[in-house]
Amino acid sequence: MASGTKWAREIPFFAGTWLAYVALGWLAVELTRQPGNVASAWMSSAMLLAVMCRRGAFTGIYLAIGFAGRLAVGALAGDPLPLILAHATASTLAVGLACFGLRWLDVRPLGLPDVPSLAWPIVLVGFLGPALGGLVPATMHHLMGTGIFGTVWSTWVVAAFFGAVAVSPPLLVADHAGWRRLVDGVGLAGLGVIALATLAVTALCAGYLSQPFLPASLLLLVAALQIGRLGTTVLCSANLALVVGLRLYFDANELVGARGGGITRDQLDSISFNFYATLAVAMPLVVSVLSSQRRNAIQALHHSRQALYEEKQLAETTLGSIGDAVITVDPDSKIIYMNRVAEEMTGWPLADALARPINEVMPLLDAETRKQGLAPLDIAMRERRAVGLALNTVLVNRDGRELPIEDSAAPIIGMDDEVIGGVIVFHDVSESRAMALRMSHLAQHDYLTDLPNRVLLQDRLSQALAGLPQGRRGGLIFLDLDHFKNINDTLGHEVGDLLLQAVARRLQANVREDDTVSRQGGDEFVILMPRLADPRDAAWVAEKLIDEVSQPYHVQGHDLEVGASIGISLFPEDGDEASLLMKRADAALYHAKEQGRGRYEYYTNVMSEKAERRLDMDRRLRRALKANELLPWFQPKVDAHSRWITGLEVLARWQPPEGPMVPPGEFIPTAEECGLVDQIDAAMLRAACHQCRQWQDEGLLAVPVAVNLSLARFDGENLLSLIRETLLETELDPGYLSVEITESQAMKDTRLTREVLEALREMGVRVAMDDFGTGYSSIGNLQHFGFDTIKIDRSLVAPLGEGRKNLAIVRAVTGMARAFDCQVVAEGVETEEQARLAAAAGCGELQGYLFSRPVPAADVPALLRQGRLGPADEGPGAGMK
Secondary structure, eight states: OHHHHHHHHHHHHHHHHHHHHHHHHHHHHHHHOBTTTBOOOHHHHHHHHHHHHHHOSOHHHHHHHHHHHHHHHHHHHTOOHHHHHHHHHHHHHHHHHHHHHHHHTTOOOTTOOSHHHHHHHHHIIIIIHHHHHTHHHHHHHHHHTSSOHHHHHHHHHHHHHHHHHHHHHHHHHOOHHHHHHHHHHHHHHHHHHHHHHHHHHHHHHHHHOSOTHHHHHHHHHHHHHHHHHHHHHHHHHHHHHHHHHHHHHHHHHHHTTOOOOSSOTTTSOHHHHHHHHHHHHHHHHHHHHHHHHHHHHHHHHHHHHHHHHHHHHHHHHHHHHSSSEEEEEOTTSBEEEEOHHHHHHHOOOHHHHTTSBHHHHSOEEETTTOOBOOOHHHHHHHHTSOEEOOTTEEEEOTTSOEEEEEEEEEEEEOTTSOEEEEEEEEEEOHHHHHHHHHHHHHHHBOTTTOOBOHHHHHHHHHHHHHTOOTTOEEEEEEEEEETHHHHHHHHOHHHHHHHHHHHHHHHHHTSOTTSEEEEEETTEEEEEEEEESSTHHHHHHHHHHHHHHTSOEEETTEEEOOEEEEEEEEETTTOSSHHHHHHHHHHHHHHHHHTTSSSEEEOOHHHHHHHHHHHHHHHHHHHHHHTTOEEEEEEEEEETTTOBEEEEEEEEEEOOSSSOOBOHHHHHHHHHHHTOHHHHHHHHHHHHHHHHHHHHHTTOOOOOEEEEOOTTTOOHHHHHHHHHHHHHHHTOOGGGEEEEEEHHHHHHSHHHHHHHHHHHHHHTOEEEEEEETSSOOOHHHHHHHOOSEEEEOHHHHGGGGGOHHHHHHHHHHHHHHHHTTOEEEEOOOOSHHHHHHHHHTTOSEEOSTTTOOOEEGGGHHHHHHHOBOSSOOSOOOTTOO
16 A cells, blocks of 8 residues: 555656656757757756656666657667667666666765765766667667768767756756745855856856866856855756757758858867867866865854864753762873862862862772771772762861761763873762751651660660679569550640650659660660669669650640659579560569559569460451451340340450350450450440341341440541441431440540530430449439430449448439439349349330340341240330330
């Protein structure tokens, strides 16, 4: 497809070339026919070669066009068929040999860039090609008796050479850009004046001189210096055409036996005429090419100088703008260039530093040995490679100030592969080294308190263990602030951070200089004591630290108090590895907290076993949460009189894939300590709401579900958002959801608890106080928080049958609850007597094993279908929906 398109584009050039060949050939034959019917289409061959040089491709097609054109010329001239074929063969052979020769010599004549590009096309198409091809017509004329072999051959060659000189140069050099440059250079008026002047002189000389070529050549030489290659080639061709025309005019009578005047055949034969005419224009053509070359060379030199100047300016501007110092030296290590930064760092202006040795301007020292360092540029130029500066190298500037520097030097290699100089690039690393030291400090110290962090403590502890003398011991104190979270939650992290900084200062002030106080994170600190004379010294330090930490703090207008719990491990008694000692000190700390906080404990093996169990439970519980092994179980509440189900409480149960169910008493405390209780509560909330909605959709008895939520870990906003999203997701009416919190949790942050409860009531969610009677049991709490339900703890329900005093306590609680419009639920009901007495004491709802143990969700529908869980004949009681 692409080849066909290329042929289609070339067809107009094929047709135009053939027409031009025939027209020029016929004109040449008619005007220059010699006696004996010898004629040459010399202009056509030169024109065809120029076209083939421009078009490049389709060489064979254009040679065929030339052959066909020459046949047409011979036929139009009336030549015999043998002569027509001989002339066509000779012309085509001459052009083909010229084209091959140009390619073989790798001559590119377009534009006539140099003298060879002018000479070779003329020599090939005007002499060598016709000299070889002319043998064919000379032989044919000799055989036919129409001409002498030598005469025909010489006439053929001379005519072809003349035609090449007259036609080839302007066709090879002419293009649109050339015409534009010619017009822009001398202008149309100037070009017209030059052309008319040269043509007029040529006409006058031809009319009165038998050899008019020298005056014409001189004038053309002058013009060649002004109008360039294109103007000169066109003007030379025009002058040749004028001389030929006048010659033919003056010889016209002689051809018919008359006498002419001026430049005639009698004065100059054809070969001499062609020779002198060619010579007259050859010199101007050569001069025009050389003049153009000179102008191009001057322009190229100007452009090179301008480009070199611009590159120099660009380099100087770039080097002056970068932040690194740059110094360049000659092969003798003498300075030839310095940028602005180098001037500032060395204290030497460029004007003062020029031609000075670089070691004088840029003396280098080793920062540690204070000895003069090796000159990096000398090494780079001597070894012909890039050389980096030695570490800890300092530059001593002109004022004696020392600057730490870094970077490298390299040789400059010239075109002849010789070292012509060198360059050194360097920069001040004072700030970067200070930053590196700062980063190293930050990597080993706590960002808040600037105490050693876990990494540095581990390193110092490892060193203490490795260097512990025989018979000596050391200790590790693990300290944790008691109830620090309450301060963060109530007063904010800014106050909490300031308090931690104050605690850090007190700890540092109460230990020895070689002891290490480290912050591990949060409110945990570790004190390394690498030398202890007696194990009891650790206890003395622990008591002192607990006392100091417990003293009041004044932070941003707040008077604060915190306590401290401490765990102690000794080495080498409790271990000879840093990680083991840390682990055992942590176990002792945990035991101190279990024993009531505000105290210290030494590590024992029992603590380790307990810590291992706790850690194992933590790992298993985290895996269980990811594997959804914690399932919701439900225990019903019933009306105290009718025994109809009035609600369900969801309880978390852990059923591993293998093994027995894990009791809640084992994993709930661990979940609270490890911060997993909020994840458990969230999972139970979603499951309870989903199941409740599902049972309602199945048409079962509609009762509310109660979910236990811990406020210890939940953020108030997150808790409310979780409940809103869950109700929206499950499409459960908020009236079917009840949230249970313990009295002790409510009292940890009364403001937060009140805000959360008010928001829940606004959503329509009911709120119950769980385990009433185990904490504060405050009547004010009932009024302050406004609970909807009070659940009396099993510790008050179990002894109901043991005496009036216990019954009176429950009656008092139910009486208070009625006063505050609260419903009362008795928990842990296991016997009919407990159920009867609780109902008699005023409890409206009962919950316990008497009615149902906690059951999985799959067993709840059967309970809801049954409806009543005990002997009674009343209908559904109050509280059911």
